Amino acid sequence: xxxxxxxxxxxxxxxxxxxxxxxxxxxxxxxxxxxxxxxxxxxxxxxxxxxxxxxxxxxxxxxxxxxxxxxxxxxxxxxxxxxxxxxxxxxxxxxxxxxxxxxxxxxxxxxxxxxxxxxxxxxxxxxxxxxxxxxxxxxxxxxxxxxxxxxxxxxxxxxxxxxxxxxxxxxxxxxxxxxxxxxxxxxxxxxxxxxxxxxxxxxxxxxxxxxxxxxxxxxxxxxxxxxxxxxxxxxxxxxxxxxxxxxxxxxxxxxxxxxxxxxxxxxxxxxxxxxxxxxxxxxx
Numbered sequence: 001x002x003x004x005x006x007x008x009x010x011x012x013x014x015x016x017x018x019x020x021x022x023x024x025x026x027x028x029x030x031x032x033x034x035x036x037x038x039x040x041x042x043x044x045x046x047x048x049x050x051x052x053x054x055x056x057x058x059x060x061x062x063x064x065x066x067x068x069x070x071x072x073x074x075x076x077x078x079x080x081x082x083x084x085x086x087x088x089x090x091x092x093x094x095x096x097x098x099x100x101x102x103x104x105x106x107x108x109x110x111x112x113x114x115x116x117x118x119x120x121x122x123x124x125x126x127x128x129x130x131x132x133x134x135x136x137x138x139x140x141x142x143x144x145x146x147x148x149x150x151x152x153x154x155x156x157x158x159x160x161x162x163x164x165x166x167x168x169x170x171x172x173x174x175x176x177x178x179x180x181x182x183x184x185x186x187x188x189x190x191x192x193x194x195x196x197x198x199x200x201x202x203x204x205x206x207x208x209x210x211x212x213x214x215x216x217x218x219x220x221x222x223x224x225x226x227x228x229x230x231x232x233x234x235x236x237x238x239x240x241x242x243x244x245x246x247x248x249x250x251x252x253x254x255x256x257x258x259x260x261x262x263x264x265x266x267x268x269x270x271x272x273x274x275x276x277x278x279x280x281x282x283x284x
Contacts, residue, residue, distance in 0.1 A: 001265065003253060004273035004280070005045040007140075007176055007201035007241025008033065010069040010078065013052060015147065019205065020245035028245045030073035037075075040250040044284050045075065046241075046277060048110045048140065048176075049083035059115035059148060061085070065093040066100065067110075077283050079107030081140050086116050086124045094127045101135040107279040108138045108174075114146045114156025121163045129168045138172040138197070138276050143179040143186060147205075158186035165193035172276055176241070177202045183225045187232030197276055198234075200256055201241030211251040215258065226259060235264040239272050 009016055010033070020028035037045065047069045053062040067083030074080075082100060100106045109128055113120055120141055132139045143158045158179030165173055178198040179186030190196045203225065204211055214221060229238070238260070242252050253269070260268045274280055 001041065001269060003040060003042045003240060003269045005037070005042050005242050005244065005249060006174075006239040006273045006277070007199045008045045008047055008078070008244040009050065009246075010047045010071045010074055011050050011052075011067075012070050013050060016245055029071060030075060033078075033244060034075055036244065036249045040253050042249060044077040044079070044273075044280050045244075046079045046081055046107060046273070046280070047074070048081050050110070050112070051083070059112065059150065061087045061116075063088075065089050066096055078105075079277060079280050079283055080105050081108040081110040082106055083110045083112065084125070084128060086118045086122070089124055094131070097128070098131055098134075101131060101137060104279060104282045106137075107277045107283075108132075108140055110140045110142075112142045113160070114142060114144075114151045114153055115148060117152050117155055119155055120160045121167070129164070129171050132171050133168065136278065138174050140174040140176055140199075142177070143175040144177045144182060145180060158182050158189055161186075161196060162189050162193065165189070165196050169195055171195060172197065174199055174239070174276060177243075178225070178228065178238075181224065183228035184231060187228040187234070190232050190234045190237055194237075197237040197239060197272070199239045199241035202243035202246060204252065204255070205243070205246045208248050208251045211247065211255050215251075215255050222259075229259070235260065236267055236272060238264075238268055239276065240269045 017028050049067040051063045051067040052060045063085050065085050065088035143156050158175055173196050175186050175198045242249050
């Protein structure tokens with residue numbers, strides 16, 4: 001089966017590099033991701049734009065207003081979600097974003113809730129939603145837990161997406177990580193709002209051995225996540241994603257494949273991503 005990974009990273013972020021090394025994964029570069037994609041039959045990916053102005057920990061308030069992917073030799077089948085830094089987002093930023101979204105490789109927009117202290121419904125993001133509607137691209141939100149101690153969790157709670165989804169019915173929104181650990185709340189937001197989707201990336205961070213531990217049937221750690229999937233009853237709006245390089249692609253796909261009912265695999269691993277990110281068609 002062909003797979004689309006709807007959530008990867010390909011930027012010079014110190015913590016990403018360190019995690020990849022600690023996890024004994026393939027190199028965090030174009031060769032590394034190409035090998036992992038080939039091994040897992042991944043035909044396309046979506047890279048989440050994020051940059052640091054200096055080596056350190058994200059969030060970086062001095063990062064560019066529009067953040068891209070700055071590792072060299074980006075795979076040709078990797079679309080880009082442009083990251084937004086609300087501290088530097090301006091009228092000029094709106095004009096630049098409008099121009100970038102005309103280009104084929106820019107397939108969506110990424111907003112880092114929690115990492116930046118702005119709610120999804122803050123006025124700073126309203127021009128982003130208007131441009132997403134204009135260009136028919138989705139807006140992806142970080143939701144749920146954050147790896148940075150400097151982040152503030154209340155801004156990343158999935159319930160805040162409800163207000164945005166109601167006010168912008170013509171925009172497709174994606175909750176990255178299904179709001180984990182608030183998965184049940186995220187599932188309710190999806191149940192209520194047909195324009196809200198979720199990727200299931202980043203639920204596990206670490207080595208293939210760690211993934212294997214969570215694959216054990218007697219492990220109850222992810223009971224809350226499995227309950228939310230059933231409660232939300234939205235298998236046509238869940239997408240496969242990994243958060244690579246934070247977890248190896250193939251074992252993570254195998255783990256989620258054992259949780260998502262088999263009759264929904266084609267949609268989960270492939271079709272829904274093409275619906276949410278229609279510009280990916282031009283990159284495959």
